Amino acid sequence: MSTPEENAIYKHLKIGLVTGFSAVLLLIIGVGGFLWQTKEIDGVEGQEINEDKTAQIDPDKKTDQGANEVGSSLIESDNYLQARLKIPNLKQVSASSATDLLTKLREKGSNNWPPEKELRGVTAAEFPEDLAEVSVNERKEIFYRVLAPIVIAENLRLRSARDLISDLSQRRHSLSDEEQEIVEELAEYYRVSLEKDSFYSDLLHRLDEIPVDLAIAQAANESGWGTSRFTRQANNLFGEWTWTQKEGLVPERRAEGQTHRIRVFDSLQRSVRSYFYTLNVGNSYEKFRDMRAKLRENGKQLDGYYMASALTSYSERGQDYVDEIRAMISFNNLDKLNSLELSNE
Template sequence: MRKKLFIIFFILVCIAALLLPFFSKYEKPTSDKDIVSHGLPPVPTLKPRTEIPNFDEFNDVREKKREFFRYLLPIIEAENLRILHERQQLFAIENAYSRGFENEQDKSQLARLVDYYEVDPTLDNEQQFEILKRRVDIIPTMMVLVQAANESAWGTSRFAQEGLNLFGQWCYREGCGLVPSQRPEGMNHEVAKFDHVAQSVRSYMRNINTHEPYLELRQIREVMRDREEQVRAIPLLSGLHSYSERGQDYIDELKAMIRVNRPIVEAIMEQENSATPEAAVSSN
């Protein structure tokens, strides 16, 4: 009797083993390939632009603006697309951690994001993810364009032409940039000098996404994300009070520039069909 029961039990175990794969859900580990396959195109490799054209050569103001925007758009969109890939990677890592799947590759990628976006590495993972989700995000195309135009006098300023610095960014190491001709006595800052224009754009975006004075801007953007709204330029401008000594006047001027120049930018995007999925809808 016992022998028969054992045989029956053995048969049932074998049948269960054969059927198990059909009822079990396989959890595939996250890889780089999985992270970048969420409907986003690959980040384009652009030829480094080491010179800024002389936009003063254009006598027609509208043509001058159009050429300035056309020059910068591919660089801005490529950088925003790169950030979107990082953002998806961040969510993939957080999801893996929440399910208890931690691997060395994810740990390395998380450490890289923590370092680049200047998050305190001593915080626990949950706190790091909370801060990173606020920081690893796009800057609306229209906001970047009008700030570049405003800060660089449409690409014609000395700092733009000689240092490829379109956003008036400072540095504090001797020889790191160009010394302002009217630098106050006792000040040691220089206007940063870049090797190519994309480097200037990336530095500006990192500045906005990490520095404490722009926390309000990031919080506004976070609320938009929570509400599943488009990340729009004009609401974010309210978080730029610290960008210029002019404060609210500076913000009002940028808003006016967006209202005036948005049709030009949208026409270029439509004509060239160059906008990335989210950078395009975030140009308002």
Template sequence: MNTKIKIRHKRVKNKILNTFSRFSLSALVVTSFFYTAPIFINFADKNFNNKEFTNNSKNILNKTLNMGKTFEEDDTWMQSNEIDLLYDILEENNSEINLVRYTTSEINALFKEVKYDLEEVRDTKLVKPVDIGLLPNEIKNIGNTKKRKEMFIKIVLPLIVKENNKIRIDRKRLFNILAKNSNTDIEKKWLEKKYKQYGVRQNDISTLKIRMDEIPVSLAIAQAAKETGWGTSRFALKGNALFGQWTWSGEGLKPKNAEKGEEHKVMKFHSLQLSVRAYLRNLNTHSSYKNLRKARTKLRNRNKPLDSLILSKHLDKYAETGTEYIEVLQKIIKQNNLKDFDEARSLPSSKDLEAAPFKIVNS
């Protein structure tokens, strides 16, 4: 009888120890993930994300694909239809989901809760995945210029980093596809989608490579600040338009100072995120910014970082003021030390964590 009790006791003890071990291992994995995520992101950026620009085989691939015209786009054919270029954005613009417009105090409370601090971002180059869909109406009432700028940057920075990251992932996938001897049907369909998205002729890989690339974060922030008066303009507050993009076919807001006969409007967006995406698509496809893309490609091929002060020189056609507009952008970039954010990367969001390669299972 005592022997049976001892055996049963031993089995129960072993079961408890096994359960505790599994729980401890799961807890250790989760803790390790949160602790090592920032370290891993920095390591991955340094060792993987830039690999396509330091690998010598890439230069050989460029010469083969471009036939000696490394920096040239094919501008004999242009997908100028706004609906085709922005089809994914226009689809989301029709979303029936109502976004919540938070007050400045609510947003500040959120930033404080998640410990979102710009000085920390400048130091660590890591951005909290905060997604604010609409600007707060009270932003125009913030009398302290420094605080108003800080609020604006905190809102738009994660959105710009997120969209640039999508392009970075697409660009990496493009180069992986090009490195293969043959492609799957899924890869071919993906390429067809990207040709359409970037207004590129079918199979024009050279032009697609030039257009499918990032815009420096500092340049995007500076343009958003200039176009919206640091988030206080009517277009930004009523139409989520951060970059003042015109439309002749889409839904938009009519400029108050528009001359008689002018039919254009400033495009409206369902969210600030879509405005950022449309802006990047605009700079990456419109013929007015061909020289910007050419300068960017030269920097890439020389293994140089994308310098906003260099690329901004090719934005004279973005505004009627021409070279004066460039000077204003460069002044905003320098005075606000915006280049500190150019290497910023986003920390994993809750959705990213849900897709993490491990799960905690209760035993």
């Protein structure tokens, strides 16, 4: 079954081809921490992952009801439009071992790491089973090379969506029927009331990017740098729970009487996309979105270290979790990720 946003995307495509702003519309679904230091953080690097102590994603989220499957399958399958509109596309490489994957990422991406300004869109759908067996430096490099392009691409998608909504808001009283239907479906998807005068500003408040340094740090923390069972078997980077996905993984130490499972994703990018949606919609993260909006208002770059302070509800560990995420950002100089752009190569 198509999701509300996927239906909206389809309508965007139709309108774009007719009205001439298809490039903007299609970009909505366009796939759209480096190794400066390898310092270890006590209790973070090399720790045994307790799968039942990973973050509990806000239960308010519509898990597995289609709403968080923000699909880009339509544009990904249409190579003609992809090439015609110059939409950045992530190239996935696969390998049977971590060493082989790193070799391919270097060959297809860049021998020099980190890149200075632009990052080639080369990634992988999943991490290899033996990722924990390579050196810490190699493990981190693989993790950064795989995750950074995904996070940047997902931010590009959201940025393009914001551009579209900003455009529609300027002519809100003269929208076509199809444009109005698009707005209504996006309102439902992002849980924003159309009845309020502040509708467009409310939607833009939720439809926004996540700092790259923060996303990378949380993914590394929750997944044990890609080595956790949840990540290896379910492509689940953030320990996201589900109560409806029958094929989800059952936590090994799930308490008697509990019914949650660990959600399964078909790729690492889907896991990142779901995490973005959680922070942008979940009731527990309103303060996070307020902080982001304030940075926007003041013309400042999104700062993951600063915004992490609003994520005490993300994990049952509260402030200790926030402190650990901030430590990972600082020790690994992940803030440098925030200025990288995805190359069109």
